[in-house]
Structure formats: C-alpha cells, structure tokens
Amino acid sequence: MSDTQKIIEIEVLRYNPESDQEPHSQVYKVPFTDDMSVLQGAQYIKDNFDGSLTYRWSCRMAICGSCGMMINGVPKLSCETFLRDYYPNRIRIEAMAHFPIEKDLVVDLSGFMEKLEAIQPYIIPKEPRTLEQGEYIQTPSQFAEFIQYTSCINCTLCYAACPQVGLNPDFIGPAAIALAHRYNMDSRDGGQAQRMELLASEDGVYNCSAVGYCSEVCPKHVDPGNAVNVNKIHAAKDYFLRFLSPKGGSK
Amino acid sequence: MDGWWKKNPHFVEYMIHEGTAVFVAAYALTLLCGLVRLGQGEAAWNAWLEALKSPFSLVAHVVFLAAIAYHAFTWFKLFPLTMPPMVVNGKKVAPEVMVNTGLAAAVAAALALLGFVWRIAA
Amino acid sequence: MEIYKADVVIVGGGGGGLRAAIAVAEADPSLKIALVSKVYPMRSHTVAAEGGAAGVKKPTDSFDYHFHDTVGGGDWLVEQDVVEYFVQNAPKELIQLEHWGCPWSRTQDGHVNVRAFGGMKIERTWFAADKTGFHILHTLFQTSIKYPSIERFDEYFCVDLVEEDGRVQGVVAVEMATGEFTLIEGKSVIIATGGAGRVFRESTLGGIVTGDGMALAYRHGVALRDLEFVQYHPTCMPVTGLLFSEACRGEGGYLVNKDGYRYLQDYGLGPLQDKPKNKYMELGPRDRVSQAFWYEQQKGRTIEGPLGSVVHLDLRHLGEAYLHERLPLIYEMAQTFMGLDPAKDPIPVRPGVHYTMGGIQTNGKGATSLAGLYAVGECASVGIHGANRLGSNSLTELLVFGRAAGEDAVNYIRNVTPGNSANLLKQAQEVEARMCALKNKTGGTERISTIRKEMAQAMEEGCGIFRVEETMQKTCDKIAELRERFKNITIDDKGSVWNTDWLSAIELDYQLDVAQAMAHSAVNRKESRGAHQRLDGPNGAYKERDDVNFLKHSDAFYVPGCAPKITYGDVKITKSPPAARVYGAAGEQADQERKASNV
Numbered sequence: 001m002s003d004t005q006k007i008i009e010i011e012v013l014r015y016n017p018e019s020d021q022e023p024h025s026q027v028y029k030v031p032f033t034d035d036m037s038v039l040q041g042a043q044y045i046k047d048n049f050d051g052s053l054t055y056r057w058s059c060r061m062a063i064c065g066s067c068g069m070m071i072n073g074v075p076k077l078s079c080e081t082f083l084r085d086y087y088p089n090r091i092r093i094e095a096m097a098h099f100p101i102e103k104d105l106v107v108d109l110s111g112f113m114e115k116l117e118a119i120q121p122y123i124i125p126k127e128p129r130t131l132e133q134g135e136y137i138q139t140p141s142q143f144a145e146f147i148q149y150t151s152c153i154n155c156t157l158c159y160a161a162c163p164q165v166g167l168n169p170d171f172i173g174p175a176a177i178a179l180a181h182r183y184n185m186d187s188r189d190g191g192q193a194q195r196m197e198l199l200a201s202e203d204g205v206y207n208c209s210a211v212g213y214c215s216e217v218c219p220k221h222v223d224p225g226n227a228v229n230v231n232k233i234h235a236a237k238d239y240f241l242r243f244l245s246p247k248g249g250s251k
Numbered sequence: 252m253d254g255w256w257k258k259n260p261h262f263v264e265y266m267i268h269e270g271t272a273v274f275v276a277a278y279a280l281t282l283l284c285g286l287v288r289l290g291q292g293e294a295a296w297n298a299w300l301e302a303l304k305s306p307f308s309l310v311a312h313v314v315f316l317a318a319i320a321y322h323a324f325t326w327f328k329l330f331p332l333t334m335p336p337m338v339v340n341g342k343k344v345a346p347e348v349m350v351n352t353g354l355a356a357a358v359a360a361a362l363a364l365l366g367f368v369w370r371i372a373a
Numbered sequence: 374m375e376i377y378k379a380d381v382v383i384v385g386g387g388g389g390g391l392r393a394a395i396a397v398a399e400a401d402p403s404l405k406i407a408l409v410s411k412v413y414p415m416r417s418h419t420v421a422a423e424g425g426a427a428g429v430k431k432p433t434d435s436f437d438y439h440f441h442d443t444v445g446g447g448d449w450l451v452e453q454d455v456v457e458y459f460v461q462n463a464p465k466e467l468i469q470l471e472h473w474g475c476p477w478s479r480t481q482d483g484h485v486n487v488r489a490f491g492g493m494k495i496e497r498t499w500f501a502a503d504k505t506g507f508h509i510l511h512t513l514f515q516t517s518i519k520y521p522s523i524e525r526f527d528e529y530f531c532v533d534l535v536e537e538d539g540r541v542q543g544v545v546a547v548e549m550a551t552g553e554f555t556l557i558e559g560k561s562v563i564i565a566t567g568g569a570g571r572v573f574r575e576s577t578l579g580g581i582v583t584g585d586g587m588a589l590a591y592r593h594g595v596a597l598r599d600l601e602f603v604q605y606h607p608t609c610m611p612v613t614g615l616l617f618s619e620a621c622r623g624e625g626g627y628l629v630n631k632d633g634y635r636y637l638q639d640y641g642l643g644p645l646q647d648k649p650k651n652k653y654m655e656l657g658p659r660d661r662v663s664q665a666f667w668y669e670q671q672k673g674r675t676i677e678g679p680l681g682s683v684v685h686l687d688l689r690h691l692g693e694a695y696l697h698e699r700l701p702l703i704y705e706m707a708q709t710f711m712g713l714d715p716a717k718d719p720i721p722v723r724p725g726v727h728y729t730m731g732g733i734q735t736n737g738k739g740a741t742s743l744a745g746l747y748a749v750g751e752c753a754s755v756g757i758h759g760a761n762r763l764g765s766n767s768l769t770e771l772l773v774f775g776r777a778a779g780e781d782a783v784n785y786i787r788n789v790t791p792g793n794s795a796n797l798l799k800q801a802q803e804v805e806a807r808m809c810a811l812k813n814k815t816g817g818t819e820r821i822s823t824i825r826k827e828m829a830q831a832m833e834e835g836c837g838i839f840r841v842e843e844t845m846q847k848t849c850d851k852i853a854e855l856r857e858r859f860k861n862i863t864i865d866d867k868g869s870v871w872n873t874d875w876l877s878a879i880e881l882d883y884q885l886d887v888a889q890a891m892a893h894s895a896v897n898r899k900e901s902r903g904a905h906q907r908l909d910g911p912n913g914a915y916k917e918r919d920d921v922n923f924l925k926h927s928d929a930f931y932v933p934g935c936a937p938k939i940t941y942g943d944v945k946i947t948k949s950p951p952a953a954r955v956y957g958a959a960g961e962q963a964d965q966e967r968k969a970s971n972v
Binding site for chain 1: 412413415416417418420421465468469471472473474476477479481482483484485504507508511515516518519527550579580581612613615616702705706709710820821822864865866868869870871872873874
C-alpha cells in the first residue's frame with residue numbers, strides 16, 4: 001500500500017487574526033486515494049499535521065452548503081471536488097473570495113445572512129388558508145415557475161464568483177435575489193410588491209452587469225444570474241408603469 | 252479588486268465581450284456621420300461615400316465586422332442568462348435551444364437585409 | 374461574560390429546533406426566544422434527509438394504519454399513546470409546512486403527492502423530490518425569519534446547561550468566531566441537537582452529528598432511553614456512508630446480490646414482486662433489510678470489491694427521465710461521488726449507521742425529568758420509534774413534537790419565576806474555567822483524531838447489525854479506556870478565534886459519554902428486538918425477542934467517572950398487544966387475522 005501511495009501537495013491560505021498580519025500560504029504533503037475529496041484532504045491535514053487548520057464542513061454530500069472555498073481560484077464545494085482531478089499538480093485552496101476572512105478558510109457570512117433576511121424569504125400569502133382547508137393547489141406549470149430557485153443551498157459560491165459583489169459589498173447578490181424571486185414566482189405568495197422595493201433599490205439587481213459566472217459555479221443549477229436579470233425586467237416594468245398608474249407599478 | 256478581470260478566463264471573455272461593444276458604437280457613429288453628411292447636401296454625401304472607400308476605412312470595416320460578429324455571437328450566448336425562462340408545452344426550453352434559435356434568427360435577418368440591399372444596389 | 378436573558382432557549386437550529394421556535398413565537402409573541410446553534414440553521418443535518426415525511430393523506434389510508442405500522446415497525450417498544458398523538462397531528466403539520474411554502478412534489482392535478490416507503494402499509498410519505506429534509510429545513514428557517522421574537526445565536530457552541538432549584542435555567546455557549554462565553558438565561562431550554570451517529574465509523578451523517586444535547590441532558594441526570602437501538606440504513610455508499618434514500622426502493626429500485634438475485638425474498642419479505650408492493654421485498658423495514666445484507670455476506674453472496682462487500686441497488690429499469698424527476702439528488706450523487714450513471718449502472722451499496730432511535734427520555738410533549746428541560750427530534754426519545762424507526766416518521770416527528778414541546782414550554786414558563794442571575798453567572802463562570810482549562814492544558818500526547826477513530830472502530834465492532842456479549846463487552850472496555858486517555862489529549866490550537874480544534878475535543882467528550890451509554894445499554898439487553906439483534910445467549914436464547922423480561926425501555930443514567938447505571942421502565946400499550954413482527958405475505962396474513970379477530 002505504502003509504496004503505491006500517491007502524495008499531493010496542498011497549498012492552503014492560512015490566516016490567524018490573533019497572530020498573523022496578513023494571510024500566508026502553507027504547503028502540506030498529503031497522501032491520498034482516488035476517492036478522496038479536497039475536504040478530506042483538509043481533514044487529513046487537521047487530523048495529522050495541524051489541528052489549528054480551520055474550515056467549515058458537515059454533510060459531505062453537497063447539500064448543507066458549508067464547505068465552499070476557492071480551489072485553484074475557482075469557487076467550489078470542497079466535498080464534491082476530488083484531489084485526483086488535480087494530481088500530480090499542486091492544489092491551492094483559499095477562503096472564498098469577496099468575504100472577509102475570519103480564520104484560514106472560514107469567512108464572515110453575517111453580511112450574506114442579513115441580505116437573505118432582508119428579502120423577506122417567506123410566503124406572504126396571497127389568499128390565506130386555514131389548515132382545515134388543506135393544501136394550496138399548484139398546477140405543474142405553476143410549480144415549474146419557481147421550483148428551480150428553491151434548490152439554493154446558501155453555499156455563497158455565487159458571491160465568491162461575482163465581481164460586482166467584490167466591487168460593491170452591499171449588492172444584495174445572486175443567491176438572495178434568487179430566493180426573493182423564488183417566493184415572487186410562487187403562486188401561493190402575494191409579496192412581490194414588498195420585495196421589489198429592495199430588488200429595484202441601489203443595492204439591487206442593477207448592480208449586476210450580466211457576467212454570468214454566478215450561474216456557472218452554482219453547484220445546484222439554480223441559475224441565480226437568470227433570477228437577477230429577469231428582475232431587471234420586472235424592476236424596469238415597475239418603473240415605467242408607475243407613470244401610467246396613479247398607484248405605481250407594483251404598489 | 253484591481254485587475255480582477257484578469258484572474259479568470261470567464262472574466263476575460265466577459266471583458267472582451269463588453270469591449271467589443273465599443274466597435275458597435277463606433278460603427279453606429281460612422282453611420283450617423285453619413286446621415287449628417289446627407290443633410291449637408293449631395294457633395295458632402297458623395298465625399299463621405301468616397302471616404303468609405305479609402306484603404307483605412309476598408310480595414311476599419313473589416314475590424315468592425317469581426318468585432319460586431321463576435322459581440323453578437325456572445326450576446327446571444329447570454330440569452331439564457333438574461334431572458335425570462337421560456338416554457339413551451341409545459342417544458343422549459345433548453346438554454347442551447349434558446350441560444351441557437353437566437354443565432355439562427357440573427358443570421359437569417361442579416362442575410363435577408365444583405366439580399367435586400369443587394370437588389371437595390373443592382 | 375456576556376449575558377443574554379431569554380424566556381425560552383432552544384439549542385439546535387435544525388427542523389426540530391426551528392419548529393419549536395416558531396411554535397413559541399406564535400403561541401406568545403412577547404416571549405424572547407434564543408435559538409442557539411453551532412452551525413447556521415440551514416446547515417443542520419435535517420438538510421440531508423432525502424426520502425420524505427409520513428402523514429396520512431390518501432382516502433384509503435387511516436390513522437389506525439399509520440399507528441399499527443409504527444408500533445409494529447418499532448417491535449412494540451413504543452409508547453402507544455404518543456404514537457396516537459403523532460399520527461393524528463402528522464397531516465396537519467405537513468399541511469402547515471405546505472402553507473409556509475415547502476415545495477412538496479405534486480400530482481398532475483396539483484395536490485400533494487405521496488410515495489411508498491419501507492414498512493408502511495399505504496403510501497403516505499410526503500416528499501419534495503429526494504431532497505425532502507433540505508426543503509423542510511429551508512422552509513422552516515426562512516419562515517422563522519418572519520418572527521422578530523426569535524433571536525438567533527448562529528455558530529454559538531453550547532457547552533453546558535445551568536440549573537438552579539432543580540430547574541434548568543439556561544445554557545452556556547461559546548461564540549465560535551471569538552471564543553467568548555455567553556450565558557443565555559431562559560426559564561425553559563429545548564434541546565434539539567439531533568442524533569449521535571458520528572460515534573460510529575461508516576455513517577450517513579454529517580460531522581456535526583455528535584450527540585451534544587444528549588450528553589448535556591445525560592450529565593444533568595436525565596436518562597438516555599433505548600440508546601442501544603441504532604438504525605443501519607441498508608443502502609449507503611461504501612466507505613463514506615453517504616445515503617441513497619429509501620425512496621430509491623419506494624420508487625421501485627431492486628436490491629440484488631452478486632448473482633443478480635433479489636435476495637430479500639429469502640428473508641421473510643417475499644414473495645417476489647415486480648412492482649413495489651407495500652411491506653414486501655425492498656419495502657420491508659430497514660432493520661430487516663440491513664440484516665439480510667449481513668446474512669448474504671455470511672453466505673458469500675455479496676459482491677467483493679476494493680471498497681469492501683456490497684450489494685447492488687438497481688434503478689436502471691426506472692429510466693433516466695423518471696430518475697431525474699423523482700430522485701435527482703441520488704442521480705447527481707452517484708455521478709459525482711461514484712462516477713456512475715444510475716440509469717445505466719447498478720449502484721454498489723452497503724448498510725451504514727443512520728439514526729439513533731433512542732435519546733433523551735421525554736414524555737409525549739417533549740418534557741424531560743429535569744423541570745424546564747425539553748428535547749425534540751433525534752436527540753429525544755419521545756417514544757414513537759421503539760426498536761426500529763420507519764423511514765419518513767422522523768421528519769414528521771420534528772414537526773409534531775417540535776410544535777408540542779414549544780407550546781408546552783410556553784405553558785410551563787407561565788408559572789416560573791426567573792432564576793437568581795448571580796448564581797447562574799457563577800455557574801457559567803465555572804463552566805468557562807473548566808472549558809478553558811481543557812483548551813490551555815499542556816503536555817498531552819493523545820490526538821483527538823486517534824481517540825475518535827478508535828471509538829468509532831470499537832462501536833462498529835461491538836454495536837453493529839448483529840451483536841454478541843463478548844464484543845459488546847470489549848467495546849464497553851474500550852470506551853472506558855478511551856475515557857481515561859481523553860484526559861491526556863493534546864489541543865494544537867490555543868487561540869480564541871474559531872478554535873475548532875478545541876471545540877472538536879468538547880464534541881469528542883460528548884461522544885464518548887453517548888457511546889458509553891449506548892454500549893452499556895446494548896450489552897444489558899439480553900434479547901433481539903428491532904435494530905438490536907443478538908446471536909448469543911444460552912442455547913442462543915438472546916436471538917429471540919423476550920417480551921417477558923425486555924418489553925421494557927432501557928434508561929441509562931450518568932455516573933461520573935464510571936459506567937452508566939442501566940434501569941428499565943414500562944412500555945405504554947393501549948390497543949396493540951405485542952405480536953409477531955412479520956412482513957411480506959406473512960405480514961398480510963397476520964393483518965387479515967387481526968382484522969377478523971376484531972370483527
């Protein structure tokens with residue numbers, strides 16, 4: 001076993017705010033097997049070389065959204081990215097771009113969480129219903145309108161991919177807008193007008209310049225870029241409609 | 252964020268796409284010049300036509316054509332990103348179908364226009 | 374030390390914790406709720422549940438059917454009055470979730486659809502493709518944002534409970550980003566921290582499933598009930614243990630051995646069925662299906678490969694389009710993690726640890742023996758799963774008992790005065806000193822990862838699908854040894870910011886306690902029931918269920934520095950007396966006989 005053991009070099013961007021002025025690289029030589037993910041590589045380092053290496057992880061199956069990082073400069077979930085695909089080259093892992101680093105690979109997500117909360121991500125019932133009345137009916141085409149946008153796991157890879165988030169950290173950003181869109185498109189919901197105010201604001205959809213990289217890195221094919229761009233149309237429609245209607249487009 | 256666009260091939264492609272928009276504007280400006288010259292009378296108009304035949308102008312137009320073709324091509328590639336999802340018979344239209352339909356329509360429109368101009372010229 | 378004064382403190386931000394938080398917020402908006410979680414709520418392991426949530430839906434179904442499936446599925450080690458409450462409230466909770474936006478999969482006419490699941494007589498599993506847990510969790514989390522009285526403490530790691538006058542009065546938690554301690558006072562505490570499956574090696578579970586809440590309640594004198602019952606899910610990815618949902622079989626997948634033979638027909642689940650038939654073949658209960666794997670392995674009929682012994686989960690006959698519609702996550706996982714296409718290749722699978730049926734002992738409302746302390750979800754033993762949980766009952770459990778515990782906690786605190794803050798602070802400071810001593814101690818030589826690995830190995834050997842006294846005792850001894858060695862651990866990271874090295878040592882400490890209770894509960898149960906199957910005893914006596922001596926809950930009590938004390942408690946039987954637990958054709962016959970005798 002040991003003589004066939006392959007070893008890959010993993011370069012990790014380390015940063016400990018209690019002792020480092022700025023982030024620095026550290027290289028580890030990690031023995032690996034073909035089924036090992038980049039996450040497992042990081043775990044190997046923590047278990048065997050340095051217990052202080054810090055990263056978020058949990059489910060290992062690309063559904064909890066914890067383990068996003070830059071892998072050779074590309075935002076990816078480390079649990080579903082495999083060391084074998086980089087071997088024999090060195091692999092470089094860093095904290096997700098466009099977020100403040102808290103320590104090593106852990107970034108500050110509080111800004112993202114605020115954006116997520118701000119878009120009112122819950123059903124604002126169009127026609128309230130009691131439990132006794134049973135479920136709402138949704139036809140297959142009504143269902144198809146929003147289901148894709150429910151798949152977001154909040155991994156924030158799209159924020160790490162979006163240069164506009166990098167340039168304006170206040171931009172509500174792809175995932176949160178996609179979530180707003182998810183509720184706007186749901187036939188049970190009547191809250192679009194409330195959400196559009198934020199989407200059309202200075203920090204809203206018009207920050208997007210249609211780079212489209214957010215949709216490319218999305219591990220769940222949510223296509224947040226589409227949600228953002230479709231809402232440019234909605235916001236523009238609202239803007240012009242308010243000249244026609246005394247109450248304004250969406251209000 | 253300095254030089255962010257150089258860090259990733261996707262961003263480089265994006266910048267080239269956005270950059271070629273300058274050529275679209277330049278060509279529009281050229282046509283606008285023609286309109287202004289037309290308003291100034293026959294002599295001015297003919298001079299403008301003459302200027303278009305200069306070697307510099309010919310080279311510039313070849314560059315315009317290439318850049319605008321690239322811009323158009325990548326513009327249609329963005330269709331699935333920028334357009335509302337299209338549903339036909341209860342099914343979402345696949346992104347590549349959207350792109351290809353857009354491209355085909357653009358080529359057909361260009362050919363039709365070319366044919367029309369050709370007939371007038373003839 | 375920071376101090377925050379709440380009315381209700383909820384530890385754990387998964388399905389159970391969020392449902393409880395919403396219940397409290399709706400019952401009394403003036404109450405302050407602290408929702409403490411060591412991960413952002415949407416990372417909680419509810420997210421990984423795939424198949425669905427059970428609740429009567431079809432006109433051909435009834436509460437009675439769901440009741441009998443659950444009681445029989447749990448091999449009668451079940452609180453029948455609690456199951457009654459559960460089945461009656463299940464549909465309401467699932468509809469409530471629909472109103473909150475959960476994208477349940479639907480029929481063509483727009484109603485919520487249900488699918489077949491193991492051990493269920495009628496299709497009653499509500500599903501959202503094969504990402505049901507994910508959708509339930511995100512729906513609850515997003516809905517919780519609506520309530521201003523829910524104050525979240527995201528990425529706060531709970532290190533202890535504080536109690537005074539025999540009542541729980543709050544928790545002590547570490548803000549992971551800073552290492553700062555916070556005392557969160559509350560008149561009631563609801564533990565919703567999930568299971569403890571990571572004490573095993575090959576499991577379907579996320580890294581956070583370390584039994585924290587179980588250990589906290591246990592150390593405060595609350596019993597851990599029926600902890601020996603650990604569910605092995607029959608269809609997991611070899612080595613990693615990642616889960617291929619039971620929905621694969623509910624939708625019509627086959628399990629075949631190396632000869633391409635659907636072996637379940639040999640283990641009391643036949644005769645062979647072409648189409649999925651409830652309670653037959655692949656739709657048998659999980660304990661039986663996992664046990665069948667073990668027998669096949671003994672007979673040399675499993676497939677041997679570099680990843681160990683496996684059988685094949687064959688979905689090919691369902692077709693690519695259907696698989697994409699009903700099992701999209703499974704499809705993606707097989708492609709990404711195993712490099713195969715389930716529409717073209719059979720998937721190699723083997724059993725893996727999936728669920729802890731037992732947990733913190735509670736009554737039917739989630740209340741524990743410690744006043745003010747509640748537990749809901751996998752960390753709790755409310756009494757519905759017994760010796761074997763039926764797939765899709767646990768997601769519903771989060772909702773039904775999350776709400777019940779939340780509402781009961783609101784009633785409880787109406788008559789409770791706040792504790793003495795000075796005393797509570799003093800306790801919290803002692804906790805802080807103890808935790809910091811663990812972090813700052815020097816000279817240790819044991820690595821956390823070594824102890825963790827040895828614990829998981831020992832649990833797998835002693836508390837596997839089939840068990841014998843000798844190896845269970847060895848596991849007990851090993852855990853005792855590891856408890857000692859834990860005192861000599863080394864923590865590399867001495868910092869305050871995001872010290873996961875230190876926190877994982879605290880988690881390991883929790884795990885060792887739970888593992889110890891589990892192993893001792895197992896070795897003391899001298900019978901076979903549900904997921905606890907023994908191969909030993911005088912003349913093999915422990916191979917059989919023993920209702921005379923063991924139709925009883927086991928209660929493990931914490932004894933500092935020693936093995937736990939195990940006692941036994943009664944099981945509540947209302948209308949289903951213990952009977953033979955049979956499936957397939959034999960099960961159908963037993964059903965008919967029961968009906969005939971009732972008439």
